[in-house]
Amino acid sequence: MLEQYYWECETRPDFRHAPEVERILNEDDPIFEKKENPTQEEIEENDKWLAEFRESPVVQFLAQAEEIADKINELELKENSAPYRSEDKKLWQAVPNVIGLDGRPMPRKAIKTKKESNDKFWDFARQFFFGLWGFRQRPYPPGKPIDAAQAIGYKKLEKRYYDFIMRSGGWFYKDRLGRSRGPMELIQLKTAWGAGIIDKHTFIWGEDMDEWAPIGMVYGLEKAIATWEVRLGAAATALLHKLQKGIPPWVPLRGHEPKTYKQMQEEAYESKRRDLAVLEANGGVWPGVRTPSHALFLWASGSELTSILEADHMPNKYIPKDLRKELEKVIPGLRPWEVLSVEQAMDQITYGGEWYREPFGTYTTGPPYIDEWNGDVMRLFEIFHDLSVQVYNKLNRTVPGFGTVMEKVQIDSAARQTRRMQKRAAEKRAEEELALFGSVPSDDE
Secondary structure, rough: OHHHHHHHHHHHHOOOOOHHHHHHHOOOOOOOOOOOOOOOOHHHHHHHHHHHHHOOOOHHHHHHHHHHHHHHHHHHHHOOOOOOOOOHHHHHHOOHHHHHHOOOOOOOOOOOHHHHHHHHHHHHHHHHHHHOOOOOOOOOOOOOOOOHHHHHHHHHHHHHHHHHHHOOOOOEEEOOOOOOOEEEEEHHHHHHHHHHOOOOEEEEEOOOOOEEHHHHOOOHHHHHHHOHHHHHHHHHHHHHHHHHOOOOOOOOOOOOOOOOHHHHHHHHHHHHHHHHHHHHHHOOOOHHHHHHHHHHHHHHHHHHHHHHHHOOOOOOOOOOOHHHHHHHHHOOOOOOHHHHHHHHHHHHHHHHHOOOOOOOOOOOOOOOOHHHHHHHHHHHHHHHHHHHHHHHHHHHOOOOOOOHHHHHHHHOOOOHHHHHHHHHHHHHHHHHHHHHHHOOOOOOO
């Protein structure tokens, strides 16, 4: 199977730039079909139909509604053109707006007032501390995420996380073969960066991280690793490699050209459009999936399985005939027992290696000492409660008039509590009236 995989790698066609894909991408209008060599009568008929279509009151109304929506979107973008903190304005304007489903750029909501900033931060902090202490969190509304980063400040976050990263250790990174390397301290990551082994695109994982992420996407991490002397060493290493390969020093390596956020966004959209065109040209199935060995390696999740795939010793199980037929349609030439072997190998590695993690949102990721601490506090509370009850009963039995005094104390305590609640209710009513009607000017004013 490995020999077949190597052969397919050498002879694999470029599906993303096939003629059918280019034809789909170069279509002028995705709705109206373009006919080859139309007659003069057909051209005149189409022009007449389009003229009647544009003169329709409904179409004109919809066109005007689109113009109004464009203007409203433009005003929203202008209103949210600057973030809450002035030091983040340059970064805010450099990051382009994401294109929405209607084709218009979606505005990023900017925080306007200090009160709104504080509300955003504490709304996030409450849920964050709940999760940190092992309690159930309220899920964020997907349509209205809590933008705590803007409230705190992106540059302040960089500095705060930089201080944290300088004190933490135990990092793992993915090498070029997809294998995990680590644990490593910060000084080892600096050495790897200077040697050109890792860069800002390398995936990394550390304590308290949910998933692997590129180094450049983690607040403060790139700044902590790639200090000026490390960047100097990395530049010297890159210079030596370029001179060995005959590349001019000022020419950037392929895939490492300096790009703006706008250029990266346009390339991502173009790549997505091409991917959709590939799917359309191949009947909704990615062509690489039809290649048997590539399908197996994708199923097996990469190079971690190489040694086990070479030694296929697992017992095969029965696969239903209907499933075999479906596999034959999608992946011609695939032997179904290979699928079972790879799937069993994946289970052996993940579950046998104890890689299994409970899915997010199960609220069982908190520290174990919280339950123990809660038990200790409750046990201490019960001891003091039982002791106070026993002391009260003893004094009530032995001291004459103690019950009368305690009744008087309880009446006074209830009266104080009632006065306190009435005072707080009056203050809340005053605050609500002030928020609703504003401050009332006095006679002197």
